[in-house]
Amino acid sequence: MANMLISSLAAATLCLVSPAQAQTWQNQEPAAETTHRATLDRFVADYARDPMAEPTRFGIEVDGHRFHVEPIGNSFELRDGFGGHEFFYFTMNRETLNLLDQGVWNGLTAMGAATSADVTPLDILHTDGFEEPADYVGLTRRLIGHFWTRGIPELTNFGMAHTRVVHGAPATALYYDAGIRSAVYEVPAGLGREQAPTMQVPFPRMIIFIGGEAEGEMGENAFTASAGQMLFSPPDVPLTFWNKSEDENLSFVWIMWGEAAQ
Template identity: 25%
Template structure:
């Protein structure tokens, strides 16, 4: 089974109180087996997610697995959307979708989520941490709260990874609107900063970041630049940004757009956290093997030149 490293570069393992963590590498240890009572509890939580997902306007067609210990579940989603007779989106109807949960591996090989423990699932269900944050990895070798993997005989496409992101953001989050708690108490340490995933999509991912006093983000030379452009929006604090153009002071009320492969190291030499929103454009897996972000944009724009804004929708779609 192939582990997928689809999360943003430099994001480390999930640090959740109560989950067994290796002392030196801060990685989540996955359980090998779970009891019958734990299986029943996990299934109750997953069925609550399924029930909520039936009326989620963001649900899309998908077929994926969920694994906890050696226990499998399969999820099937059939999106339903009914177009307005007047052709206006305000009259569209989204759902109820056909969403099923069954014990056992998916009938056909596909991608799946590997949950480290029931404790991780409980914390996702409570809203203490979200699934997107739990799935963040710096490297493919990281062991995190939620792994994204391919079953034997299946190789995810870029589109499949897009489906994974949407499931991370919406299947594991209940309610309309969906609420995510962010801040230093609902985050993980990565790149020398605390980070919380706010929303994940293929084209962009939105995070909250907090760099504490006397802390440095991207101090590791392997992580001081990446394949994706970054946009930092600073909402509080101040720090010094060291980039290709030298040092510059950044502070509240500033946005900083950093193109792909431009070095950026942030040193908080003040006495309060530097905090704000980080937007990551694109996906590492699309750019790690030869495709650049500008080339990706050219292909995306070519697609949109032929995309029809108006689409007929029936009750079956």
């Protein structure tokens, strides 16, 4: 499956934070006796209590070890192997599973990509013969968000320690569904106009500034915006903005919606 795409502002490669640094800050390898199954059992048990759970069978592969999640009535069970089923499955390594388990990343952040060709820590693949259902995009987005986030209510951590670099800027995905995408971005100080692409997309966007100050252009109109303001970006209107400050990070929430925002 094409990797999940997160739209963003910046296009330059940054040295401030890297995926490896974000992992090192909080990633702690469990004791040797803790197996992949024990970790996945925690996710499955939590998902069984989730009011947003999808009654869908799917697979999980960690470092080549395969399991699948089987819906049973109003609950779920983790089983070994793929059982010959035709379905989609998550694939990752142990380090990524640790980061998900510890809440450093959520599933959508782990799948964040600038293009569908990017290799991401968490991905979705298909077994032979699997055919995507009509609601595949919405189904998988909801599953990624809810299965890989534990707790009731679900809390998503964001901030620099919970980001991955996507489109050149550290980002944390918030929530995806069919027709809606949202993320938090942290644009480092000094990342100016030269690194900011002009984006023109066929869907509306809200940019909610929560820290720092931005400078930019929408069409032929120049603007500045700062924490406590929301910028509305209409469809098909060119927009570019950048961090105005040399000393302070720029933080904003980006919300995209509509049929074209798939």
